[in-house]
Amino acid sequence: MKLQDNSEIKEILDQLEHGLIDYMPDASYKKSDVNRCMSIINDYLQRIGNAKSSTEGMKIVENTVVALNHLNEETEYELIETDQREDICEIIILAGNIKGFNDRDEDITEEWRDW
Numbered sequence: 001m002k003l004q005d006n007s008e009i010k011e012i013l014d015q016l017e018h019g020l021i022d023y024m025p026d027a028s029y030k031k032s033d034v035n036r037c038m039s040i041i042n043d044y045l046q047r048i049g050n051a052k053s054s055t056e057g058m059k060i061v062e063n064t065v066v067a068l069n070h071l072n073e074e075t076e077y078e079l080i081e082t083d084q085r086e087d088i089c090e091i092i093i094l095a096g097n098i099k100g101f102n103d104r105d106e107d108i109t110e111e112w113r114d115w
Contacts, residue, residue, distance in 0.1 A: 003045040003095045012094070013041070016087040020079065029075040037079060040067045041088065045095055054101040058108065061092060065112040072115045080115035089113075 003009055020034045044064040051057040068088065072080045080088065089109050096102040 003049045003098060004042060006094075006098065009045065009091055009094060012087050012091050013038070016041070016084060016091070019083050019087065023081070027075075027078040029079045033071065033075050033079055036071055037068065040064060040071065041091060044092065048095050048099060048101075051099060051101070057096055057099060057101040061096065061108050062112050064092065065109050069112070069114040077115070085113075085115050088115075 004013070017034065017038055020037065021031070024031065024034065041064070044060060047060045048057055051060055068080065072078075089107060092109050093102065093104065093107065096108055097104045097106075102108045
């Protein structure tokens, strides 16, 4: 299942990337940080799309959120602000919901999320 092709996920991914780039002139992070963020999320979508169980899916969520925590820390907590947090959470939750691993209104990132 290629979740990156889902129209709702594609729209949120575009919104997230544009928001990160638009805010970049006012922040200390670089385009390479935006690329790393998008890469982490796209890797999540690929891995969660191939997950066979909710247990496997939640481990993928945990690894993704922890990777984003580290990236955000490296950018002095400027990369992931409120709008970006909402977009990232929505992508993670929606993909898990499409796979049947969680409810649409269940924040499956909260346990590990620092941003």
